[in-house]
Amino acid sequence: xxxxxxLLPLVLLLSAEGISxxxxxxxxxxxxxLTDITSSSPNAFFTSWDFNAPDPCSSFAGITCSMLIPxxxxxxxxxxxxxxxxxxxxxxxxxxxxxxELTQLLLFTGIVTGPIPDQIGTLKKLSVISLTNNRLxxxxxxxxxxxxxxxxxxxxHNQLTGTIPRSISELSSVKVVVLGSNKISxxxxxxxxxxxxxxxxxxxxxGMLQRMPLTLxxxxxxxxxxxxxxxxxxSLSELVYLDLSMNRFSGTIPSSLFRSTLSSMYxxxxxxxxxxxQQPLFSPAATAYGPGSTVDLSHNSLTGELTxxxxxxxxxxxxxxxxxxxxxxxYVESVYSGSTRTLYxxxxxxxxxxxxxxxxxxxxVALCLSYNxxxxxxxxxxxxxxxxxxxxxxxxxxxxxxxxxxxx
Numbered sequence: 001x002x003x004x005x006x007l008l009p010l011v012l013l014l015s016a017e018g019i020s021x022x023x024x025x026x027x028x029x030x031x032x033x034l035t036d037i038t039s040s041s042p043n044a045f046f047t048s049w050d051f052n053a054p055d056p057c058s059s060f061a062g063i064t065c066s067m068l069i070p071x072x073x074x075x076x077x078x079x080x081x082x083x084x085x086x087x088x089x090x091x092x093x094x095x096x097x098x099x100x101e102l103t104q105l106l107l108f109t110g111i112v113t114g115p116i117p118d119q120i121g122t123l124k125k126l127s128v129i130s131l132t133n134n135r136l137x138x139x140x141x142x143x144x145x146x147x148x149x150x151x152x153x154x155x156x157h158n159q160l161t162g163t164i165p166r167s168i169s170e171l172s173s174v175k176v177v178v179l180g181s182n183k184i185s186x187x188x189x190x191x192x193x194x195x196x197x198x199x200x201x202x203x204x205x206x207g208m209l210q211r212m213p214l215t216l217x218x219x220x221x222x223x224x225x226x227x228x229x230x231x232x233x234x235s236l237s238e239l240v241y242l243d244l245s246m247n248r249f250s251g252t253i254p255s256s257l258f259r260s261t262l263s264s265m266y267x268x269x270x271x272x273x274x275x276x277x278q279q280p281l282f283s284p285a286a287t288a289y290g291p292g293s294t295v296d297l298s299h300n301s302l303t304g305e306l307t308x309x310x311x312x313x314x315x316x317x318x319x320x321x322x323x324x325x326x327x328x329x330x331y332v333e334s335v336y337s338g339s340t341r342t343l344y345x346x347x348x349x350x351x352x353x354x355x356x357x358x359x360x361x362x363x364x365v366a367l368c369l370s371y372n373x374x375x376x377x378x379x380x381x382x383x384x385x386x387x388x389x390x391x392x393x394x395x396x397x398x399x400x401x402x403x404x405x406x407x408x
Contacts, residue, residue: 029095072101079108326352373400
């Protein structure tokens with residue numbers, strides 16, 4: 001009798017094939033709070049969730065279990081992620097927090113609504129939280145920012161509100177934070193020091209940029225209400241992708257950002273002024289840009305003559321600024337060699353584009369020179385201007401003379 005009583009707790013923890021009864025009960029509650037949008041579809045996610053099955057760990061879609069007895073759920077992926085599957089509807093059950101051995105929690109595209117359960121913060125082994133492309137509401141639970149092993153947090157493309165908790169700075173192990181396409185407001189707080197990837201794009205963030213982690217390689221804050229200078233970015237030597245577009249940043253662009261290792265830079269539609277700097281000839285930053293590089297400085301108030309710094313960028317947008325003078329020959333060489341495949345210079349005050357006589361543009365090149373202080377040397381029919389460039393070939397002479405006088 002005593003032996004039976006000692007074994008009773010173990011019996012209560014086990015179900016079919018040794019899965020934890022606690023985990024099985026949690027899975028049942030999770031299923032009861034969610035449903036396939038099209039349950040009749042052969043790709044419906046919960047079709048395999050038969051609680052009479054002998055081994056849920058091997059038959060339930062979206063779960064991975066540990067090998068030890070009792071088996072514990074370590075990975076939970078909700079939804080198929082298939083392109084022809086509309087996903088799940090419903091809410092996220094707080095019962096997720098009963099899966100105490102969980103290391104990864106993923107939710108694929110669907111129409112799941114309601115808040116993110118605060119109880120998720122009790123899952124101390126979580127390393128990945130990815131709840132994207134749904135209709136989750138409310139603020140981000142502060143409990144998430146106490147998880148000691150969290151590596152990746154992706155809550156993008158939802159309807160989350162509130163601010164980014166200041167406790168985010170305490171996430172010592174996090175490397176990837178993606179909160180883009182929500183309705184998050186307030187200022188960007190101090191961030192974890194070892195962060196590699198940060199995406200806060202398309203929110204309602206305001207204020208100036210704070211000190212950023214020196215480890216950052218990817219930074220996107222496009223489509224917010226951020227303002228001020230970019231001096232805090234000068235020391236981010238590891239950046240390879242930077243998107244600050246569609247904000248209210250101003251001042252000059254730091255010369256340290258003009259380097260080939262930062263191969264994707266989107267600064268369009270801000271209030272930047274000043275010139276594109278000339279990099280010293282033997283500076284590491286003077287290394288030529290390569291295939292796949294993109295720089296977009298369009299729709300700002302940049303002035304002066306172009307330097308050679310951006311020659312060779314594969315996709316280069318310099319349109320809708322106040323550039324003057326002649327385009328350096330290095331840009332022309334890049335266009336004719338095909339290393340620059342897109343060059344937009346329309347709506348500036350450029351006076352010369354030194355084309356090569358009798359040499360046609362490569363078919364793969366998109367070049368636009370319209371509405372400058374010159375008659376485009378390339379026939380209009382051979383240019384590839386967007387509709388937004390308008391139909392006027394050149395600026396009126398009085399605009400050019402007035403602008404050049406004011407700049408003198």
